[in-house]
Amino acid sequence: MSKKACIFLDRDGVVNRERGDHTYDINDFVINDGLFEGLLKLKEHQFIFIVVTNQSGIALNKYTEEQMHACHRKLIEEAQSYDIEFKAIYFCPHHPDISRCLCRKPDSLLLEKAIDTFDIDPLKSWFIGDRQRDTDAAVKAGVKPLLIKSNQNINEVLHLIL
Numbered sequence: 001m002s003k004k005a006c007i008f009l010d011r012d013g014v015v016n017r018e019r020g021d022h023t024y025d026i027n028d029f030v031i032n033d034g035l036f037e038g039l040l041k042l043k044e045h046q047f048i049f050i051v052v053t054n055q056s057g058i059a060l061n062k063y064t065e066e067q068m069h070a071c072h073r074k075l076i077e078e079a080q081s082y083d084i085e086f087k088a089i090y091f092c093p094h095h096p097d098i099s100r101c102l103c104r105k106p107d108s109l110l111l112e113k114a115i116d117t118f119d120i121d122p123l124k125s126w127f128i129g130d131r132q133r134d135t136d137a138a139v140k141a142g143v144k145p146l147l148i149k150s151n152q153n154i155n156e157v158l159h160l161i162l
């Protein structure tokens with residue numbers, strides 16, 4: 001079996017609407033236009049999907065891990081109606097002012113874990129993010145970086161991948 005090609009996705013600003021503040025209420029967790037249509041096109045090309053997100057609001061006590069999981073359940077359910085599956089949603093709950101870690105982007109530990117766990121070929125894989133720290137993490141892990149504008153419709157950039 002050859003190794004898998006993966007589309008890694010940042011969460012806020014790529015998967016769901018970046019609001020300029022932490023998003024943790026499911027009513028504020030709004031999927032960006034065109035996301036699932038774009039992922040369906042990528043799925044036709046045998047990509048798998050994994051989300052990698054910094055959620056420092058947990059360390060900052062702005063919201064709980066359970067609130068975050070509720071948002072992720074909403075994402076998983078909405079994706080299922082398009083027959084889209086996320087193999088995993090990796091999150092860093094830390095904040096550098098409170099506890100240092102290696103999992104917060106721009107560090108690449110979560111990407112490396114995913115690459116190992118899901119037998120992914122980083123050279124065939126992409127990280128779609130809306131911040132420099134996303135693309136920095138991608139480069140560290142040997143994954144191709146694709147920087148979009150916050151809340152940009154990913155269909156506008158798929159020609160760069162396909």
Ligand SMILES: [Mg+2]
Pocket residue numbers: 010011012013014018129130131
């Ligand atoms: Mg983002």
Ligand SMILES: [Zn+2]
Pocket residue numbers: 092093094101102103104
């Ligand atoms: Zn962390």
